[in-house]
Amino acid sequence: MAVAPGEFRFEVAGHLRENFIGGQWCPAQSGQRRTDLNPADLSDVIGEFAESGGADVDLAVDSARRALDGWRDLGPIKRAAYLTEALRILGERSEELAYAITREQGKLLKEARGEVQRACAVLEFTTGQARRLGGVTAPAEEPRTFAYTFRRPIGVVGLVSPWNFPLAIPMWKVAPALLAGCTAVLKPSPLTPLTSALLVDVFRAAGVPDGVLNLIQGDAAAGEALVANPAVAGISFTGSLPIGTAIHTGGAHRLLRTQLELGGKNAVLVCDDADLDKAVDAVVHGAFGQAGQRCSATSRAVVDVRVRDEFLERLVARVAGLRVGPGFDPASELCPVVNTDRLDAALAAIAGAQNDGGKVLCGGKREERPDLPEGCYVQPTVVRDVPWDSDLAQEEVFGPVLAVVDADGFDDAMRIANSVKYGMSGTIFTASQSRAFEALDRFEAGMLHVNRPGVGAYAHLPHIGAKASQYGPPECSPEVFDFYTEWRSACISY
Structure with a gap:
């Protein structure tokens, strides 16, 4: 489908300009907004999006915390059914998402379509891991004892994503987080708020229960509040080395789990x-x-x-x-x-x-x-x-x-x-x-x-760096669940 310069204008639905908390679209508590511009044409105003602060983050985290037990207890196979439905909807909306990416982030339309396909591949791969999220049985040192290991979700996670892949990178955070049994607060880059809202809307349309996936739009104040909230068990971040370092050190006093994918040269x-x-x-x-x-x-x-x-x-x-x-x-x-x-x-x-x-x-x-x-x-x-x-x-x-x-x-x-x-x-x-x-x-x-x-x-290989490019488990692979889950070992006498 060829599109002439200036031909396409994506009309942003009003609710997509807001935060998504507890299954509802809602404005920032402060009422503040941020302007989103098309980098290919700075006269093209895409929309005014919520500019959130700590109060909004606290509401979203509380919503995720209240949804955690029910979502965790479903088990990975039933959770995967929601992801399978999201994959179907993502395919139906692929062109809409590609156009939004190009208008908001600026990349070529063929590159945006490629990103949508990458997001689909990541979601498809992640869904297939539902029947593999097990542990191992182990020999016991005593007779009549059964020993085994299993995974448990770490809890509420904050997902902080960048603007360069505004669909694919949030997807390779959201999908494994939800499959693992975590509930999540997604905080995307303020430069690409529309694409992230469309992504969250895909999961909403797939029937993901209220509070399981929340969206907070905004900049540094929202990110800092997410790191500081004691109910957040882990932060997965993709972005610059200075910000990643600040997230890691900011949560170190409470042993916040971090997964940081940083710069490259x-x-x-x-x-x-x-x-x-x-x-x-x-x-x-x-x-x-x-x-x-x-x-x-x-x-x-x-x-x-x-x-x-x-x-x-x-x-x-x-x-x-x-x-x-x-x-x-x-x-x-x-x-x-x-x-x-x-x-x-x-x-x-x-x-x-x-x-x-x-x-x-x-x-x-x-x-x-x-x-x-x-x-x-x-x-x-x-x-x-x-x-x-x-x-x-x-x-x-x-x-x-x-x-x-x-x-x-x-x-x-x-x-x-x-x-x-x-x-x-x-x-x-x-x-x-x-x-x-x-x-x-x-x-x-x-x-x-x-x-x-x-x-x-x-999509199924580790997206991983070395040295200052990475801290914590990789993304886009079975190893990603080493971030979103923690191990348990059990010994049962009979």
Whole structure:
């Protein structure tokens, strides 16, 4: 379905602008609201959404606490029936959700549709785990004794999600939390309130009991109140390292359980024997897909000096030809960044790299054309001669900016790849099987790839980082239930 620029306008139902507490849509206690804008066209006001505070959070947590016993006692198989119905409804509403994502977050419509499919896959996988949430039987040390283990939900959980995947990431928190028997308060990014409201409405339509899933819209005040509430047993957070650290330390005094998926500064290693065309394809996809706004985005190309010039010639020819534009324009190949703050941050990172000796080979500026509305458009940018220890090679940009760092052989490339504090994703392009397996062993990163784009993982594989990119169990895998449940052991004499 082709959509011309400016053709589509998603009319936001009034209730979707509110919080969802105890099965009811309701405004923030303060009556305050926040404006949600389309990053592709800043004149397009999507709506005014609730701006919540501590009083709203306390109501939502209390609602989740009161619903906990009944939801837990259903057991995972009956809970999965609600998730199965949610999956059916999600499929029916997939186009509505994709359009909302593109208008609100800015990504290309095909990328938004891909995100909806990822959310469906996560929900489908999670539902299938209902009959696997068991424990083990164990030998007893005494006669006539039966010993076994089982899981119990940890209780009320706070789910704090980001704006870059406003449907998929909340889904891979909500779905396992509910299946495990927890009740939840979802606090999404204030930059993408509509998509999260639509997600919660899917579960409401699926008949999930009142209070099991609650939605609180808002910014830092709401998040801080969620961390501080003593009835919240755990916080699952995806976002920046500073905020994740604050959540962890803020709850440490009461032993709050945390699951933190944080930043990344991901490297693709291009060895001297790499298939350069495949490497270029992967880097273009990884660095400029979704305007580089992924925790697993390719933000560094660590290239062997023996093939650097040929690699850059092919890469720059591709990147310079990418068309920047609104996500609803079928001709667009690179979407806007999410807001003016991210635009300014990307341009500042480019300027800083030039001060450190980097050379901009293409892009480097705000994209401005007569056919573009006023929006948050950054040209896709490739910077070469980036020192391995400079800011652009060490710090997350979260924009369409690629640092190209020279490496003198495989060992030097591995050293550079592991030189950052983050460890989300690592990728290598090489024809050597031995070198590929050695890289997999030596990468200090959680999600690893060989001769393919280095972004993300499958819905059933752990979405996991290393070092400062992750704290606690992974998401998107059976291991996710190690966060939402705790183990019990039982011994029965007979």
